[in-house]
Amino acid sequence: MAVDVPGLVALVVFYVVILVIGIWASRKSKKVEKTCAGSKSEVTIVGGRNINILVGVFTMTATWVGGGYILGTAEAVYSPSQGLIWAMGPPAYFINFLLGGLFFAKPMRSKRYVTMLDPFQHSYGNSFTTALLIPAMICDVLWVSCSLAALGGTMSVILGLSSVISIVISAAVSITYTLLGGLYSVAYTDIIQLCFIFVSLWLCIPFIVLNPAVSDVSHTAFFNQSNDNAWLGELKLDDAGKWVDEMLLLALGGLAYQALHQRILSAASSAQAQITCFAAAIAAFIMGIPSVIIGAMATSADWNQTAYSLPPPYERGDAGKILPLALHFLTPPWVSALGVGSLAAAVMSSVDSVLLSSASMFTQNIYKKILRKQASEKELQGVIRVSVLLVGVVGAGLAFLEDSVFSLWIVSGDLIYCLILPQLICVLHFSCANTYGAISGYIVGVVLRGLSGEPLLGMPPVILYPGWREKNGVITQYFPFRTISMFASLLCIPTVSYLVQLVFSRNMLATSWDFLGVFSKRKETEEEEIPVSPEMSNSIRNTKL
Incomplete structure (x- = not known):
């Protein structure tokens, strides 16, 4: 496939604009460092806690509206085995931000934490905090790889550009401006990226609707004798457990992401943090609508009337690339170029946030408080930059190994959902929680999730929940096994904490048995x-x- 030179030029121009804005924002960050009462590293991590509401809403929304969100939503609507009812992103993210504003923004921001791991370090100490950092960073790396893999596939379809080159260039640009300005560069580039995503995707829709190859979507909404691919989809009773599990994973798992709390902690006050969450809930839902429409239109398209020809994308295994395929074959070239620009914007808006997220946790909670307690501000700034670079390189490397965007999108949140979410709920809202309960809950979460298996990692399940199915020698769980693991951990933490506290408070055991102190x-x-x-x-x- 020949490279689309005009589209490539347009993409390069877009990247240059983003890089320039990132450099400008880095200069603003330097000015804030001189006037802010906090340390320079805090300016990099939480923007000096003076990010205004408008910028906060943009950067919080843009962080979630990434390549996985846009491509995954369109893929779910188009896929014959799923449909609109399985497009969980928009409603799940609405719930995520709503709950974040109601139950997490105030307790986190009012105590002026710097990262999501600070309450754990304060309550449980350094060792347990390190144990929580591991799944958090694994999740961030997988998120980076998911986003970059989505962009690589898109550019290869629309521009004829090698996915390897696409991933390398996009990662390099994101890493560069994140290194330069920290949260300020991330936040201000997010504004441009989110606006570009919204305008370009909505601009593509009329051209797809008016394409002669696309029929009335009302004819393909439901299953019938002449239609075996209905974009509304259906939810069978046998699949209800899987649907509930994945919905709760997306809706609740995001509450334990450092990227969310980084924006909460950057707000000027607790009230402002809550308003930012509520506004982002609405914005994220709206940003998913174009992907839903494009997925439905692709279902209604007669691909034999396009240069793509037959068989249709889902029969070729290209359902994960349905959005870029629709842009490329159902819109004029200049419109599809704008579409790939919107995907590039979506990817970078997520990647830069995740890069800074991991770097912030490692620098603040491990390097500064454990490894080098006397580290200078200059040294901490250097550690943040090195961490950003390493996470970016590892995430880009993994992006070459995975083709299924939606699968990586789901798997990347498993560890956060099953291990960190119950811990965060308890450390913020259960006064009885202590280190004994936290460790017990962590072990329960790891064991149950591990024994449930993971086909994508080649891990066969040891625990077979009701409704499991086997296909081609691979067992898939259709019971909400992730949610079972999460709730078991959530129940274990306060229960063990209370029992241990009861034993020592009533002198059933001498304090010499309190080996954790x-x-x-x-x-x-x-x-x-x-x-x-x-x-x-x-x-x-x-x-x-």
């Missing part, structure tokens, strides 16, 4: 904080004399 340290702290009246002080002094 949870209650012995607490007792020492309480003794130090006991107020002493002047009369008691004089009595003690006289007794000593």
